[in-house]
Amino acid sequence: MERLVTPDEKDRTGEQSQYPRYPGTPRWIKVSATIIAVLALLMVMLVHAGGGPRHNVRPADAGGAPSSKDNPG
Amino acid sequence: MIMAPRLRKAVLTAHIASSVGLLGAITAFLALSVVGVASPDDQAVRGLYPAMAWIARLVIVPLALTSLLIGVVQSLGTPWGLFRHWWVVAKLLATAFATVVLLLKMPLIDYVARTAPQIAFAGDNLRAARLELTVHAAGGLMVLLLPMLLSVYKPRGLTRYGWRKQH
Numbered sequence: 001m002e003r004l005v006t007p008d009e010k011d012r013t014g015e016q017s018q019y020p021r022y023p024g025t026p027r028w029i030k031v032s033a034t035i036i037a038v039l040a041l042l043m044v045m046l047v048h049a050g051g052g053p054r055h056n057v058r059p060a061d062a063g064g065a066p067s068s069k070d071n072p073g
Numbered sequence: 074m075i076m077a078p079r080l081r082k083a084v085l086t087a088h089i090a091s092s093v094g095l096l097g098a099i100t101a102f103l104a105l106s107v108v109g110v111a112s113p114d115d116q117a118v119r120g121l122y123p124a125m126a127w128i129a130r131l132v133i134v135p136l137a138l139t140s141l142l143i144g145v146v147q148s149l150g151t152p153w154g155l156f157r158h159w160w161v162v163a164k165l166l167a168t169a170f171a172t173v174v175l176l177l178k179m180p181l182i183d184y185v186a187r188t189a190p191q192i193a194f195a196g197d198n199l200r201a202a203r204l205e206l207t208v209h210a211a212g213g214l215m216v217l218l219l220p221m222l223l224s225v226y227k228p229r230g231l232t233r234y235g236w237r238k239q240h
Contacts, residue, residue, distance in 0.1 A: 019240045026230030029159050 076150035084150065088143040095136040096217055102128055103210035110203050119190045125206075126186035129179065137172045144168060144220075157235030160228050164220040171216045178209055 076084065102125055109121045144165065148155045156162055185202050192198045231239060 019237075022233055022236045026159055026228070028228050029163070029230060032163065 074150060075152065076147075081147070081151060084143060084147045088140065088147050091136050091140040091143060092217075092220065095133065095140050096214070096221070098128060098132045098136060099210060099214050099217065102133060103207065103214055106203065106207040106210050110200075110207055119192075122186045122189035122203075126182050129175075129182050134175060134179070137168075137175055141168050141172050154235065154238070156232055157238060158227075159230040159232055160223045160226075162232060164223045167216050167219045167223075171213050174209065175213065178206075182206065 105121055105125050105128075109118050109125070112118050112121075145155060148161050148165075153161055155165065181202060185199060185206060188199060
């Protein structure tokens with residue numbers, strides 16, 4: 001029985017495909033993905049450099065020390 | 074399954090209403106959080122954070138989930154599909170990301186709301202947490218403006234899956 005060949009496989013094997021070739025990922029997606037990756041990297045570096053956000057409450061002002069269960073950060 | 078035109082319009086209306094409502098609610102949350110950081114009025118600030126927590130719990134979270142869910146249903150019920158066009162995929166990712174971050178920040182919102190009425194704000198009490206809420210509200214607003222822009226401009230570009238489906 002003849003195996004079905006996908007358009008991708010035809011492209012890879014150089015076989016003439018009856019389908020037009022996929023034009024690739026649009027440029028706006030590549031640019032956006034790069035910007036997001038850079039921003040995410042910056043964010044991670046910032047959080048690590050600053051030791052992460054601290055939710056400071058002076059125990060005296062809060063009527064006692066807040067428990068670690070209360071503080072999500 | 075493609076939806077009938079009348080149903081499609083009803084779903085689209087619900088999607089626009091929930092998305093625009095979400096943007097408005099986050100803008101209100103951001104405005105209150107800025108007042109919470111900047112206002113010298115301790116009494117007003119103490120009352121602010123519990124109100125913000127109610128807005129987040131009763132308005133922002135339900136609208137975010139509704140917008141996400143209706144968006145998925147709508148895309149699957151129209152020829153646009155969910156994974157055929159890059160702009161639909163980008164919209165889905167932005168909304169899902171904003172919703173996940175919102176849900177992850179709910180404990181912080183609740184914590185500040187619980188703690189704020191008990192403390193004096195003169196000084197730096199809860200400053201980092203309050204600033205974090207402001208930054209996240211501003212970030213969330215920026216991220217959620219992206220789906221709106223994508224919906225209006227619909228930048229071209231089929232995914233590989235969309236290309237296969239079309240040809």
